[in-house]
Amino acid sequence: MALKLKHKTLSGALMDEIRQAILSGRFAAGTQLRQDALAETYGVSRIPVREVLFQLEAEGLVKILPQKGAIVSELSRSEIDDVFDLRLLLEPRLLLASAPSLQEADFVALDEKQAEYVRAIAMGQVNDYGRLNADLHMAMYHRAEMPRSQQIVASLLQTSDRYTRLQLSNSAAMDKAMAEHAELIRLLREGQWERSADLLRNHIATVRTDLIKVVSGQ
Incomplete structure (x- = not known):
């Protein structure tokens, strides 16, 4: 599912894809979001994936935990x-x-x-x-x-x-x-x-x- 986009729009497109996957329940609460797996799934490097995960943490959709990495936030x-x-x-x-x-x-x-x-x-x-x-x-x-x-x-x-x-x-x-x-x-x-x-x-x-x-x- 490679995102064939210009570099300046890549992070935005990737953000939309991962956000929608969380909101729709495809990435359920508690799911670990591994950077290498996401990079492979979307056909990008790990750098934009890491940036997107930090942005999703700011939105409250993801928690980044020591030793575990990014986890989809629970509904609380x-x-x-x-x-x-x-x-x-x-x-x-x-x-x-x-x-x-x-x-x-x-x-x-x-x-x-x-x-x-x-x-x-x-x-x-x-x-x-x-x-x-x-x-x-x-x-x-x-x-x-x-x-x-x-x-x-x-x-x-x-x-x-x-x-x-x-x-x-x-x-x-x-x-x-x-x-x-x-x-x-x-x-x-x-x-x-x-x-x-x-x-x-x-x-x-x-x-x-x-x-x-x-x-x-x-």
């Missing part, structure tokens, strides 16, 4: 609490900073992203759930003049990708999430910013509660 209650506490702190703040500056073109884009997300769910395109969820959330926040907070939240949403797939494996949770996204867009369009922030807090908190139940069940 502590990580859920860490990620979602930060999301609850930062996302409503970003939303309130962005909302007054949202324009009609932004709402058109939000409607399109919501429709794309609904289509992906209808077609069972699980690999797209996390990306579409992150795109939709970040589109609500992009008018906030808070680049550092936006960068942190974008990273948190990427880290949440595996959890998003897990949570949306429940049809009731999926329907609720889609309804809440649609309601968020409606409230923002109507200028009901405080209500939209309250709904966003409840939305994030509900996702966390659902995930804790799933992880506990596992």
Whole structure:
């Protein structure tokens, strides 16, 4: 499965391949990711593999341990609490900073992203759930003049990708999430910013509660 790409895009392509393998469960939690085996699988040298594993560690998908190397991270209650506490702190703040500056073109884009997300769910395109969820959330926040907070939240949403797939494996949770996204867009369009922030807090908190139940069940 050699990645025949220009050098400047090789690390990005390799990152996407290994990340998707983890998120899809092909590399299950607890799996040891050996640099030489990955290099052979993807037809690259060990240098870009090592770089990618360090980046995946920063995303929380991999842990690099002494004597063992890179191990796919377990789904854990502590990580859920860490990620979602930060999301609850930062996302409503970003939303309130962005909302007054949202324009009609932004709402058109939000409607399109919501429709794309609904289509992906209808077609069972699980690999797209996390990306579409992150795109939709970040589109609500992009008018906030808070680049550092936006960068942190974008990273948190990427880290949440595996959890998003897990949570949306429940049809009731999926329907609720889609309804809440649609309601968020409606409230923002109507200028009901405080209500939209309250709904966003409840939305994030509900996702966390659902995930804790799933992880506990596992």
